Amino acid sequence: GNSVTQMEGPVTLSEEAFLTINCTYTATGYPSLFWYVQYPGEGLQLLLKATKADDKGSNKGFEATYRKETTSFHLEKGSVQVSDSAVYFCALSSNAGKSTFGDGTTLTVKP
Amino acid sequence: DTEVTQTPKHLVMGMTNKKSLKCEQHMGHRAMYWYKQKAKKPPELMFVYSYEKLSINESVPSRFSPECPNSSLLNLHLHALQPEDSALYLCASSQPDRNYGYTFGSGTRLTVV
Numbered sequence: 001g002n003s004v005t006q007m008e009g010p011v012t013l014s015e016e017a018f019l020t021i022n023c024t025y026t027a028t029g030y031p032s033l034f035w036y037v038q039y040p041g042e043g044l045q046l047l048l049k050a051t052k053a054d055d056k057g058s059n060k061g062f063e064a065t066y067r068k069e070t071t072s073f074h075l076e077k078g079s080v081q082v083s084d085s086a087v088y089f090c091a092l093s094s095n096a097g098k099s100t101f102g103d104g105t106t107l108t109v110k111p
Numbered sequence: 112d113t114e115v116t117q118t119p120k121h122l123v124m125g126m127t128n129k130k131s132l133k134c135e136q137h138m139g140h141r142a143m144y145w146y147k148q149k150a151k152k153p154p155e156l157m158f159v160y161s162y163e164k165l166s167i168n169e170s171v172p173s174r175f176s177p178e179c180p181n182s183s184l185l186n187l188h189l190h191a192l193q194p195e196d197s198a199l200y201l202c203a204s205s206q207p208d209r210n211y212g213y214t215f216g217s218g219t220r221l222t223v224v
Contacts, residue, residue: 032210043115043201043215044154051210089153093209098167101153 002027006090006102013080013109021075021105023064023090031094033057033066033073038087038104047075047088080109112137117202117216125224126192132219134185134202143185144213145177146201154201160185161207192223 007022025031032051036044048057053068062077073090090102115136124130134143142161146154159167160179174196176188185202199220203213 032212034212036213036215041217043117043203043217044213045215046212049210049212095209098156098159099213104151104153106151 002031002092002094002100004090004092004100004102006088006105008103008105010106010108013107015082015109015111016079017109019075019077019080019084019107021088021090021107023073023075023102025071025073025090025092025100027071027092027094027100029094031092033064034091034093034099035062035064035073035075036089036091036101038089040086044089080107082109082111085109113214115202115204115214115216117200117219119219120217121220121222123222123224124189124192126194128192129188129190131189132187132200132202132221134187134216135183136204136214137183138204138214139182140204140206140214141182142205142207143179144203144205145175145185145187146203146215148199148201148218158187189221192221194223197221197223 003026034049035047037047038044048059050057050066056065087104089104093099145157148154157171158177163179178186199218201218202216205211205213
């Protein structure tokens with residue numbers, strides 16, 4: 001079956017530090033890959049996506065590249081802000097109607 | 112309109128009560144989902160509706176009963192719940208296309224007493 005593995009958290013960074021959250025996946029076929037963010041007390045928001053190998057998704061300064069050879073989709077941001085503090089979920093979808101989520105990584109950014 | 116609206120935001124119910132959660136979207140999405148999320152865990156899929164028909168039921172207990180009256184509305188009827196059913200219930204919508212990604216509502220925080 002499909003699975004998504006995220007780096008364990010929590011992750012604590014100082015403002016303006018570089019962020020990497022690792023995500024690897026196992027899937028049959030050619031999945032689409034997503035990063036979602038969840039702020040406290042809210043639902044998940046789609047942050048970015050990539051639908052085929054070598055695609056780069058980007059949004060709000062965050063980036064992730066679909067690497068088929070390493071089955072990875074690592075999330076990066078060059079300079080984090082306090083407002084980026086949230087839980088980040090990596091996910092894949094290989095069939096319409098069903099996505100597989102990673103366990104989530106909690107990011108705390110300190111001023 | 113790019114939102115999924117869920118009501119109520121908070122709900123406390125007894126184990127003998129009947130209540131309903133509601134979800135609405137006006138983005139023209141033809142797939143709608145119910146997820147359950149426990150604290151510090153990823154969302155767990157409960158039900159999927161595609162073109163207003165139930166397409167996936169992830170072996171959810173019958174005390175949870177979904178309903179999709181039309182393409183914009185999704186309900187979750189609750190009856191005889193247990194305290195362990197306390198969680199954040201999230202509704203999401205999408206197109207039935209694996210490339211699309213989901214739009215989630217803010218959720219209903221349910222407490223069963």
